[in-house]
Amino acid sequence: MFDLSAIGIAYGSLLMLGLLILLLLTGMQLAFVTGLVALIFTIGWFGVDAMPLITSRMYSFVGAYVFLAVPMFVLMAALLDRSGIAVDLFDAMKKVARKLRGGVAVQTLIVAVILASMSGVIGGETVLLGILALPQMLRLGYNRKLAIGTTCAGGALGTMMPPSIVLIIYGMTASVSIGELFKAAFLPASILAGCYVAYVLIRCYLNPSLAPLPTAEEMAADDERDINYMKALFFPGLTVVIVLGSIYTGIASVTEASALGVVGIMLSALIRGELNFEMIRDSAKATMQTCGMIIWIGIGASALVGVYNLMGGIDFVESVILSLSDGHVMTTVLIMMVILLVLGMFLDWVGVALLTMPIFVPIITNLGLDPIWFGVVFCLNMQVSFLSPPFGPAAFYLKSVAPKDISLGEIFSALVPFIVLQILVLALVIIFPQLALWWQ
Amino acid sequence: ADFTFKVQSSDPSGDKNFQVQQQWAERVGKMSGGRLEIKLLPVGSVVKHTETLDAIKMGILDGQVTATGYFSGKDPAFGLIGNTVGAWSSTTQLLQYINYGGGYELMTELYAPYGVKFVGGSTTGVESFVSKVPVDGVDDLKGLKLRAPEGLVQKVFAAAGAAPVNLPGSEVFTALSKGVIDAADYTVFSTNQKAGMNDIAQHPVQPGFHSLPLIDISVSQKKWDKLPADLQEILTVSVRDFAQDITTQLRIADLQAVKEASNNPDITIHDWSAEERKKFRAIARSQWEEFAKESDNAMKVYQSVTAYLETNGLL
Amino acid sequence: MEQHGRTRLDRWILWVGNLLSLLFVFTVAISFFEILMRYLFNSPTIWVHESAAFIGGSLFVIGGAYALANNKHVRVVLIYDQVSSRARCYLNIFHSLAGLVFAGMLAYGAWMMASSAWLSPLGELRLERSGSAWNPAFPALLKALILLVVCVMFVQFLLHLLDDFRQLGRLKRGGKADV
Ligand code: NA
Ligand code: NA
Numbered sequence: 021m022f023d024l025s026a027i028g029i030a031y032g033s034l035l036m037l038g039l040l041i042l043l044l045l046t047g048m049q050l051a052f053v054t055g056l057v058a059l060i061f062t063i064g065w066f067g068v069d070a071m072p073l074i075t076s077r078m079y080s081f082v083g084a085y086v087f088l089a090v091p092m093f094v095l096m097a098a099l100l101d102r103s104g105i106a107v108d109l110f111d112a113m114k115k116v117a118r119k120l121r122g123g124v125a126v127q128t129l130i131v132a133v134i135l136a137s138m139s140g141v142i143g144g145e146t147v148l149l150g151i152l153a154l155p156q157m158l159r160l161g162y163n164r165k166l167a168i169g170t171t172c173a174g175g176a177l178g179t180m181m182p183p184s185i186v187l188i189i190y191g192m193t194a195s196v197s198i199g200e201l202f203k204a205a206f207l208p209a210s211i212l213a214g215c216y217v218a219y220v221l222i223r224c225y226l227n228p229s230l231a232p233l234p235t236a237e238e239m240a241a242d243d244e245r246d247i248n249y250m251k252a253l254f255f256p257g258l259t260v261v262i263v264l265g266s267i268y269t270g271i272a273s274v275t276e277a278s279a280l281g282v283v284g285i286m287l288s289a290l291i292r293g294e295l296n297f298e299m300i301r302d303s304a305k306a307t308m309q310t311c312g313m314i315i316w317i318g319i320g321a322s323a324l325v326g327v328y329n330l331m332g333g334i335d336f337v338e339s340v341i342l343s344l345s346d347g348h349v350m351t352t353v354l355i356m357m358v359i360l361l362v363l364g365m366f367l368d369w370v371g372v373a374l375l376t377m378p379i380f381v382p383i384i385t386n387l388g389l390d391p392i393w394f395g396v397v398f399c400l401n402m403q404v405s406f407l408s409p410p411f412g413p414a415a416f417y418l419k420s421v422a423p424k425d426i427s428l429g430e431i432f433s434a435l436v437p438f439i440v441l442q443i444l445v446l447a448l449v450i451i452f453p454q455l456a457l458w459w460q
Numbered sequence: 461a462d463f464t465f466k467v468q469s470s471d472p473s474g475d476k477n478f479q480v481q482q483q484w485a486e487r488v489g490k491m492s493g494g495r496l497e498i499k500l501l502p503v504g505s506v507v508k509h510t511e512t513l514d515a516i517k518m519g520i521l522d523g524q525v526t527a528t529g530y531f532s533g534k535d536p537a538f539g540l541i542g543n544t545v546g547a548w549s550s551t552t553q554l555l556q557y558i559n560y561g562g563g564y565e566l567m568t569e570l571y572a573p574y575g576v577k578f579v580g581g582s583t584t585g586v587e588s589f590v591s592k593v594p595v596d597g598v599d600d601l602k603g604l605k606l607r608a609p610e611g612l613v614q615k616v617f618a619a620a621g622a623a624p625v626n627l628p629g630s631e632v633f634t635a636l637s638k639g640v641i642d643a644a645d646y647t648v649f650s651t652n653q654k655a656g657m658n659d660i661a662q663h664p665v666q667p668g669f670h671s672l673p674l675i676d677i678s679v680s681q682k683k684w685d686k687l688p689a690d691l692q693e694i695l696t697v698s699v700r701d702f703a704q705d706i707t708t709q710l711r712i713a714d715l716q717a718v719k720e721a722s723n724n725p726d727i728t729i730h731d732w733s734a735e736e737r738k739k740f741r742a743i744a745r746s747q748w749e750e751f752a753k754e755s756d757n758a759m760k761v762y763q764s765v766t767a768y769l770e771t772n773g774l775l
Numbered sequence: 776m777e778q779h780g781r782t783r784l785d786r787w788i789l790w791v792g793n794l795l796s797l798l799f800v801f802t803v804a805i806s807f808f809e810i811l812m813r814y815l816f817n818s819p820t821i822w823v824h825e826s827a828a829f830i831g832g833s834l835f836v837i838g839g840a841y842a843l844a845n846n847k848h849v850r851v852v853l854i855y856d857q858v859s860s861r862a863r864c865y866l867n868i869f870h871s872l873a874g875l876v877f878a879g880m881l882a883y884g885a886w887m888m889a890s891s892a893w894l895s896p897l898g899e900l901r902l903e904r905s906g907s908a909w910n911p912a913f914p915a916l917l918k919a920l921i922l923l924v925v926c927v928m929f930v931q932f933l934l935h936l937l938d939d940f941r942q943l944g945r946l947k948r949g950g951k952a953d954v
């Protein structure tokens with residue numbers, strides 16, 4: 021049989037990359053693209069006998085206990101979505117925010133941060149804000165791009181603000197404490213959210229027509245809805261305290277904390293009189309779907325990494341990066357950032373994490389840099405990947421609930437300033453690692 | 461090179477152990493005049509650490525540098541010989557058993573059905589016991605909330621009256637500092653000291669009494685059989701030297717770390733008497749016996765180890 | 776939540792998957808139980824972590840077939856959405872074929888893996904266990920489940936392929952495709 025290994029690791033790597041891109045562009049499912057390429061290379065390079073390599077990686081990947089946090093967070097988001105908790109939170113905030121120029125946009129971001137502190141997945145939040153906030157801003161006559169960008173970038177914060185599945189997966193591949201990663205991500209996440217708020221306020225101040233204030237009639241109409249502020253703020257607050265509190269104090273592992281979060285939301289829904297079997301069943305279904313999707317992307321990527329490592333890929337990429345950077349620390353980090361940003365345009369974050377981190381993290385530690393800091397940097401990179409075309413999950417999620425006349429192209433162009441802000445904060449954290457590590 | 465072996469380690473590439481293994485791999489290359497090349501891969505880079513035995517059998521990997529205990533799920537015998545909790549008080553005791561006391565022959569027999577050739581055994585260092593409270597003997601273990609990996613280690617500590625908790629290694633530091641646990645089975649003294657474990661848990665027991673893992677270097681039997689006799693011998697001797705090298709390097713590091721820690725007035729190092737160590741070993745033995753009942757191979761391990769300990773006056 | 780499987784097998788997978796998805800809620804319950812036992816009664820369980828990880832792992836594997844049945848696996852649709860329905864139909868045929876090869880080879884690998892988890896090297900039945908204090912046979916069970924699921928996915932891809940050809944035929948006759 022044809023022995024692929026004859027072409028050597030350099031051409032092998034190129035062929036692998038080419039094949040990946042080619043198959044991706046045919047619209048084939050990402051999980052199967054990576055898996056199939058892994059398979060082709062396993063057989064081509066090592067022969068049919070090496071096939072169990074792929075299934076062995078699959079087995080190892082799905083069996084990790086810490087992964088269980090993923091469905092828990094998805095379940096939390098799904099339950100939140102189906103209860104009135106988020107709606108109440110949003111409406112309560114509106115009464116305070118509406119008198120401010122750009123207030124509803126700012127309020128959207130604040131609600132996004134609160135939701136992000138409860139849950140750790142992308143998708144649920146973007147959809148929620150897309151349903152809650154976007155129509156209100158559009159109705160008030162907010163600038164479309166500003167409204168779309170705020171909603172989308174705010175929704176993506178779900179994985180930047182701890183808890184976050186991106187940090188969990190990173191912690192697993194880099195074998196560093198997930199609790200410490202969460203601590204480290206907190207300030208950079210707040211800075212990023214702060215930048216979004218500042219951007220909105222400054223633009224609205226410079227050009228008030230971007231964000232008209234509600235008329236007296238609209239305000240009066242809003243006032244008719246009676247909101248119990250205590251109730252609106254109490255349940256989200258309680259869940260945040262349970263999830264983050266149990267992780268930071270070390271009472272519970274991340275997986276257990278996420279389970280506590282689900283219990284917290286269910287309890288809140290129960291007290292609010294909203295909990296029913298229908299809601300639980302639908303949330304569980306949504307969890308099955310999202311997890312099947314996320315985890316299988318991970319399976320494919322993990323298989324590909326296993327084969328690539330066996331081919332001698334780690335050494336190859338490491339030597340390429342180090343020779344390009346000539347051993348210069350900052351240049352090495354910058355090369356990694358470019359690789360991450362480019363991969364983030366085409367691949368899902370799980371794929372990017374599993375493909376690159378086994379190679380990058382050892383280089384980072386060998387250079388004497390802190391892998392916890394690098395985890396935060398990675399997480400910021402993935403914020404960009406959620407918004408960057410052509411494969412921008414946050415944009416896709418928003419598109420699925422946005423009014424029909426908003427095209428994907430319009431969403432992506434609305435996201436440009438927010439991507440710039442993300443890269444700005446990314447640079448900030450690279451230049452000042454203390455922003456992530458001040459608590460050490 | 462005439463022969464290339466892809467060998468997966470059970471340590472991450474940043475780890476000190478991995479670096480010493482890397483030096484071993486390079487040494488094999490030089491000793492064989494470049495005819496035999498060992499390509500060392502870090503943990504999990506090809507398969508999970510518990511799957512390397514299967515991977516060698518199926519021809520995916522050519523060899524492993526791993527803690528034998530990881531295969532306990534395949535056969536309890538590997539769990540028992542991989543870490544005969546409480547049996548060894550020094551690395552020389554274990555190496556002596558492996559090289560001259562019947563261990564080599566036993567391991568060769570246990571691996572043979574998997575198509576895996578046991579080239580040689582090694583170890584790290586006797587793990588030091590991390591503790592926030594003074595623990596000077598078996599009695600002090602009663603009610604102690606401690607982190608221990610699952611399996612025999614947990615069983616032995618439970619039998620000694622402690623309350624073992626299962627935590628991943630990465631969470632041990634936080635759990636100790638928050639007081640979720642009082643003590644932990646972690647790793648050797650020098651690493652604990654460097655990680656700051658002794659600063660938050662200021663009553664380490666050193667030398668430890670509980671845990672000394674068997675590290676094995678093994679290769680595919682098929683590939684081994686293809687090697688000429690001189691390369692087989694070079695590989696065997698290189699592993700014996702590797703065991704000497706890694707245990708000595710770790711002992712030196714431990715001694716330096718102990719010196720550093722004793723200069724710190726906040727840290728009290730506890731050293732158990734031979735009496736207490738023997739008491740702990742007796743408790744452990746009852747658990748080995750339980751473990752031995754789980755498979756015929758495990759019984760063979762139990763008989764071989766206890767016979768050796770008895771002959772040498774350790775039991 | 777709207778769900779539509781293309782084939783009867785897909786609809787059956789969705790039905791089973793919907794039922795099994797409730798096990799996610801069950802893992803929440805046992806994890807909560809573990810935390811209660813640990814802090815309220817100071818007696819942590821030995822079975823929760825491993826059971827939860829096993830249930831989760833099993834659902835993740837099944838989730839692959841589930842998302843395939845519901846056509847929810849992520850794709851890059853840059854070109855896929857732009858081309859004519861005829862071209863898209865050819866792409867679908869290619870995807871199903873590639874998937875068929877993928878699942879078929881996976882089944883072979885899974886068979887090798889599962890048999891070494893169920894049989895000792897000497898050929899007698901001995902399930903691979905976790906090696907923990909509780910020592911359940913979850914590794915052997917999970918490996919067998921992987922084999923089962925990739926076999927199901929193989930049939931799924933096969934049925935999709937047949938359906939793709941049916942769609943193509945309909946397009947050639949000037950009709951409309953419904954995928
Ligand atoms: Na979050
Ligand atoms: Na992107």
